[in-house]
Amino acid sequence: MKNGPLFLLGILAALLFSWAGIVLGSNAQLGALPAYYDANDSLSYPRRQPGIAAEGQIVYRELLCSSCHTQQVRRPDFGSDVARGWGERQSVARDYIYQAAVQLGASRNGPDLTNLAGRKPSAPDAADLMNLLYAGQGGMPAYRFLFETRRIVGQESAAALRLTGSLRPRPGCQVVPTRRAQELVAYLLSLNTTYDYPESKPAPAQNPEQK
């Protein structure tokens, strides 16, 4: 191998090859994936997030929650995701089209959050999530810096946490979530993938093994 320019051309072509195949190929398929319009509901799915939830996604990213939580449910015969109640179906590409920063995550030191607000029978509510963030639980550390302990002036704040036991603040004080905590919780409560797209449950026909 003596021809320098040819060598250079070769390595650039090699990279171009994988880039075109994976990145451009999938971009051609998914880059303009539209929302799915359901005539029965006169609505299109997925629903867009409210503004505060989009802010909350930035908080989720800044705190790098994705180092412990995934946002992808695998199909029922692949892992225990569905059996654990994280979702009723596999996540599909269309679930993510409105997310500014998709965070599928790669490790599960904590539960999956894809369908946190749509879990059955009991999805957590805002108060549950606030308490969890403040107190921590099991393997999840407490995120105290998302809260402020303030003196109660006049009436107690409606947003104040209802804490029990050793976590209860001193008399005359209250623990209130900061703006970031409220955004984060609003984001978590917007995570809902209960709608069934046609492609999320493909017909079991055409299985090559059953031919």
Add this chain to the structure above:
Amino acid sequence: MTSANPQANPNDETPVEATGRCPIVLLLAFSLAWLLVSGTLAFIAGVQAHTPAFMAGCPILTYGHTRALQDTAFTYGWIANCGLALVTWILGRLGGHPLRAANWMGVGALFWNIAVAAGMVGIATGSATALTSLQIPGHIQPLMLAAYASIAVAGVLAWCGRSRPSLYAAQWYGVALLFLFPWIFSVAQVMLVWAPVHGVLQAIVEGWYAQSLWTLWMAPIALAGAYYVVPRVTGRVIPGYDLALLGFWSLIFIGGWTGGRHLIGGPVPAWIPTIAIVASVLLLPHYIIVLLNLGGAFTRNPADREGGRSLAFISFGLAAYVLGGAVDSVTGIRSVAAAIQFTWFDEAQRQLAVYGGVTMMLFGTLYYALPRLAGRAWASASLARGHLILSCIGIVLLVVGTAGAGIVQGSDLSTAGVSFAAIATDVHPWLSVGSVAHATLLLGNILLAINFAMTVGCGRLRAAAEALSS
């Protein structure tokens, strides 16, 4: 063929050392500083993994931040600085002329490290991108690209102006990695940070970047060094060298296609992970060829103690590299992936590859290069031996502990009834082994840094003393 092994003596000095000593040693010094930073952060993250309350009250050192900071310091601090220094040195020597654009290299080194430091501050204060292997905030990335170009220009010029037209394997890998990094780095920047693509495409591009960074940049860094050092120390040509070409092109052509490995079962069309699985099987011949070519690293050569130490590091790294490749293809099988996906096993694989494989080979090359760059042998042989022993023990403990945690976690996760609190209890002992391993590795790297400082610093002091006395 000469059989005399080059000791670290002035006879082996080429014009490259005279012209490029300053920037290359500067890059190496930066790299070791980052290695210590990364080791400290790895230890903190390791403790946090099994004791989540550790430093949880500190907003800049939450578990997510520690992991991201550690990864950044390791990849862009340690591997980039050390890899670029050694690859430039090798390209310069094989080019056969004095190093040109050494000043550019020094300036680039300064700005690169300023950029990495700024990126670390950015991650800690909450501007991380949350993208695997690309956590540095977007506004700093263009500076890194410019600094990289400034550093790489010396290596490229040495290659362009080489005295012999022929190219040796170390040059293939070296030149390829110099050119490929800016390509993948700028593509990832544009498609993920400046004009983000839609939906899950982000995850696909992220996977492509992370895998390309590994196969097209980190692995070539390690191999360029190993292909240079092994024949020089053993004094024998590479066995099966005509296959090396196949090994090189298969890595370069197929490496980027393994990008969908982490998306198995995920919300992307099935063909993307399928192609990645196929690609990791097609890479097997590459690993076989590399093992065959560099097998000389396993021979022990007591006549050359310095070279023997390099070979010890390289042989360990080579074994880890090949083992990592085999494990990659096995865990690509979908039923295996289903059992260990999203667990610590993934981290174990990564540590096996980037620490066991790349870093150990880099250490081997560093032990070979520094005596020639500094003009004198390593200050302490026992520190070097200590570093070798601690590194080997540390990596084995780290990989075994983390992989064990991954297997336990995987079997627990696949049983729907096991709660996360129970999983945390089950993996605790394994992860404790992991933090002991991080401490061991950190200790070994402190020995390396002391030895490096003594070698380089004493040379300086002696030169200053000579200058004064004359």
Add this chain to the structure above:
Amino acid sequence: MNDGELLEAHEKLLGRQPDDRAKYRLLPLVMLFVLSGCVLFAATYLNRYSGHFDRSIFNENLLPTGSGPVDLKPDPIALGRRMFNSGGACYSCHQPNGQGIPGAYPPLAGSEWVNGAGARVVRIVLDGLQGPVHVGGKTFGAAVMPAFGSSGFNWSDEQIAGVLSYVRQEWGNKSKPISTDEVAKIRALTADHKAWSEADLLGVK
């Protein structure tokens, strides 16, 4: 070996032919076999598990159906499950597990009404049910089932057919689905009907 010798020695090796000096070397041949094996595996695997590179195939065991990516009509059962679980209309009384609340709301799982004649359940959902009703040997008298037809929630024929098909096949029920046409026919027959009573319904065949 110094740098010059290193380059020279290896450059010579690179141009070597497999049958160098009439001695055929085994190594390139073995590598050729390994490589062919890998390529064969890769091609087979790619052909078998690529879902024909279709963007709607997320399960590698499936292949796209012949007519376009997937059927674009929503699955009635999926629609029904969503209707049942949305807005609190169904599940708040009958519960997500279809067991109802003893003494207040009748169960759907195993109910003879749900699994009985389609003509009756369609009427119940369209126009509601008032007065005591016997399910599984127990009497439920307290509650009123609201109308989901045009006098109540105003669900479409598809939605009513979907939710009925869903409850008739969920929680161990194994009855035939209700078609949209059947709902449309009964809706036309019973326009402006008030809520049904058990006696009225038993008269419907």
